[in-house]
Amino acid sequence: MLLDIVQNTLDGLAIGSAYGLLAIGFTLIFGVMRRLNIAFGPSIMVGIFAGAWLHSQWSAGMIPVFLATLAGAVLASAYVERISFAAIRGDAALASMASSFAIWMQLEEAVVHVFPGRTYAFPTLQTIPMLEIGPVFLRPEYLAMFLTAAALILLLQWILTRTRFGLEVRTLADNPEAARVSGVNVAQVAFLTFLLAAVIGGVAGFLIAATDGQITPKIGLWATMKGLIAMVIGGLGSLRGALIGGLVLGVVEAQAQWFLGAAGREIVTYTLLFLALVMLPSGLAGRADAGARTEALRRL
């Protein structure tokens, strides 16, 4: 029993680190745009299918597949940004959200047209043997997932705190007016942040696809849901919160899956999410919600 809990926690932390990456991607976009890009998951899906295509055509190795996944995600994201965010006035947050949903449908339909089958194979890391630490097992792809996510988060931390671009991103997230006045090229920084989020999401998507070994177009919806949920549990607009939210979501899902099965997992996850929202609206690491409320309302 206790051992099960420990094992589930380990598995959950690995999956949760990928959820955390998805949530960080959402948070970056939300931070600089104050708008929600619900086509984030589907953009990642386009990347994953680009990787799978490369794998099936030329049986490419892990590194080309990885690069193709990132490239696909970045291209799809750039398309979303141009159509749904750059072309729509900044104060029409609802319009951007609806528009990104429209692009989502386009991306999904396009992928279904190019890949008419139900599921596709994705190269996996399963050549490495299972690690055994005492009585607990550690799947190598989970370990790789966790370590890659950790490295990427450290890199992101460095970009955001040590580079000029990072400074501009943080200024823009804090106060768009002040950023504009002090000479930040708002449109350009927003665009680049979008692409940065796409890279992070692409890595998360690659890790998840390489763990599962098979992909369907449903992964777009799945990635959007997990990222949104993790972001909101952690607290809107906080990168640290997004990571914590992802880990919490991963662990809770793993425990519920083990003890209650798939149907029980869904009920528990959504009940927890609902309760977390109602009782702890500022999230696990967020700021007080009062400012966010007036800000959000002003923009809607």
Place this chain on the structure above:
Amino acid sequence: MDAFTISVLSNIGLFSFLAISAWVLLICGEISFGQQAYFAIGAYAGGIATAVWQWPFALGVGFGVVLGAVIGGLVAWPTTRLSGMHYAIATLAFAEFVRSCLNVFSYQREVDGYLTGPDGANGFRDIRWAYEAGVEPLGYLGIIAAGLAAVIGLIACMARGRGMAQLRIVGEDPILAGMQGLNVNRIRIAAATLAGGIAALGGALYAHLATYVEPAQFGVMIGVHSLAYGLIGGLGTVFGPILGVLVDIGLLESLRVFSSYRMIVFGGLVALVLILRPRGILDEKTVRRIQAWLRR
């Protein structure tokens, strides 16, 4: 009318309930991804009432509507104080919660020698009121149209009175609304109750048309669609969301030319409309201009 036209019109009518339901909340400044939950509640409650308990049709549909409205109000009670994004995710969480509960919800009783009622993920068969009462598809379309007319009439009454103005001021500027002496939270809860009831009415009518419902039909996609309908059609009048449904189902699903590229065409169309008109085709300004023109 041929059978195809009738089924397309029925679909347009049924989706209009969902779209209007999401639109009512949009008007008072709340984004809901989760109106499909009340659609599902209406479908299951209405279906159980007529098929399992053998209630008359009107009473069964009424039961679905009341249940949807009450649950809508109860869910809104703790969630209305959340900010826009949080509210949107809370509605999504509730809708997925309802769907995953329906996946394990089993309630079967023997009716005329057959086991009838919802059976978890296998769905809910034999909601046969329309067959047993001998209602033709055209007649059922009339029932849907009557229901839709009632909803439009109710909203028209609210627009004549103070109700709609109160919703709009709460949506535009809740702080100003509070200063005017309006109880912002109570108005939001009322709006969510109304929206829940409208969606449940659509759901109850849907269940009796389809005769079969299952939890998988009430996923996130349908909820986001119904939200998008209002945004494309426009926030200015209740005909906005209906226009959105017409564009999607009427124009694209029915024209076979587009059938296999429907989502690509519809998606591009929506993106284009939103770039040109961020508050939809029939936005407030257009509606005022049309009203002024009609008054002349």
